[in-house]
Amino acid sequence: MGAVDQALALAQRAIGAVGMRPGVEDVSGQIAIVGIGDADHSKASGRTTHQIAAQATERALADAGLAASDIDGLMYVPFSRDQLDAAAFHAHFGTSHELWVSEKGGGMVWAGSAPHDAALAIRSGKAKYVLNTFSVAWATQRPQMIGGPGHVHAEDLYKQNLEVPSGFFPQPVYFASIARRHMHEYGTTAEQLGAIAVACRRHANLTPGAVMRDKTLTLAQYLASPLIADPFRKEDCCLISDGGAAYIMTSLERARDLKQPIIAVLGVGVGSSKSGVYWSQQGDFTATPQQFAAPRSFAMAGLTPSDVDVLACYDPFTIVSLMQIEDMGFCKKGDGGPFVAGDTLHFDSGKLPYNTHGGMLSHAYVLGIAHVTEIVRQLRHEAAAQVKDATVGVFGGYTGPQASTLVLGRR
Numbered sequence: 001m002g003a004v005d006q007a008l009a010l011a012q013r014a015i016g017a018v019g020m021r022p023g024v025e026d027v028s029g030q031i032a033i034v035g036i037g038d039a040d041h042s043k044a045s046g047r048t049t050h051q052i053a054a055q056a057t058e059r060a061l062a063d064a065g066l067a068a069s070d071i072d073g074l075m076y077v078p079f080s081r082d083q084l085d086a087a088a089f090h091a092h093f094g095t096s097h098e099l100w101v102s103e104k105g106g107g108m109v110w111a112g113s114a115p116h117d118a119a120l121a122i123r124s125g126k127a128k129y130v131l132n133t134f135s136v137a138w139a140t141q142r143p144q145m146i147g148g149p150g151h152v153h154a155e156d157l158y159k160q161n162l163e164v165p166s167g168f169f170p171q172p173v174y175f176a177s178i179a180r181r182h183m184h185e186y187g188t189t190a191e192q193l194g195a196i197a198v199a200c201r202r203h204a205n206l207t208p209g210a211v212m213r214d215k216t217l218t219l220a221q222y223l224a225s226p227l228i229a230d231p232f233r234k235e236d237c238c239l240i241s242d243g244g245a246a247y248i249m250t251s252l253e254r255a256r257d258l259k260q261p262i263i264a265v266l267g268v269g270v271g272s273s274k275s276g277v278y279w280s281q282q283g284d285f286t287a288t289p290q291q292f293a294a295p296r297s298f299a300m301a302g303l304t305p306s307d308v309d310v311l312a313c314y315d316p317f318t319i320v321s322l323m324q325i326e327d328m329g330f331c332k333k334g335d336g337g338p339f340v341a342g343d344t345l346h347f348d349s350g351k352l353p354y355n356t357h358g359g360m361l362s363h364a365y366v367l368g369i370a371h372v373t374e375i376v377r378q379l380r381h382e383a384a385a386q387v388k389d390a391t392v393g394v395f396g397g398y399t400g401p402q403a404s405t406l407v408l409g410r411r
Contacts, residue, residue, distance in 0.1 A: 075105025
């Protein structure tokens, strides 16, 4: 078998391996997020991923009023190196008790779908308090070119033999191609993509710990910025940073005995494009699997997009934000550009406050898990860029061919 055939075979096997379950069990109102913690987000910090995840976990435990010995469930994803697995957890906290462990946690899609599996473990008695954590030290590792998304993708056989030779690599290139396709089909403009970048930067300017907190951005500055991959400017692209976050889940009954307001899991939806695991395999470049995940989550929650007070989506690029907003039902397909223009996404004046901490474009690139902790802060009414009277928040997780939608509500 030649290299290209081998790559294609691996891709087809991977479709089945990573495809998200279209049908999840109803877990609405069964668990709550009771503790959240963000590690220090920064450019190169010199820390390891274990150190970063441990810091986020310590803060989540303090936030919940729990001890490490109370945690009997652990979720992470082995997608990135040296995550806080059971051995690292016990080594850091000096514990040795039995843990229910799942590798279907962490960031990206799993930041939104982890509560489903946690709920099943909690209601079956396998765990009482489940920790989900994810961390990266990509800015620190960048000089060695290890550990980050470029390294992960560059090692992929399919990309080596098909996408790289055709120029469809790295990530800014193929997402720029997707943005250009959306512009061609729907008339989306650079100004509309810029509106997303500007809103996220404004929110980061208000958020302590955001990597870009001290760097303002106007639409004029955005448009004056040089192109890096047409139509993308630097501000259309996510950061490369160190950081991490963690959140703790338990039953609603136990949550009532803890110190924080109850932020309940109302809906979880997952979906897959089923076209393949690579962008070059997608049948429709301008669509995301949120078109499948979001309706399932809203149906479980008994809500609609019009009920949402604040939205956070995994946002490696501005076009990904725009497409998910469309596919989650906040506007019609193709209307995303006009919808996000102006102040629509701003926390204090917009009709859909979006990534109110700055997202991966301006807060930190920790693969979406910090988006979930931000939604929890919003619903507790303690966020830096607080949406007035927010009671329902949604997170959209994403990896290209996969998506998750998590609906949270204040009880």
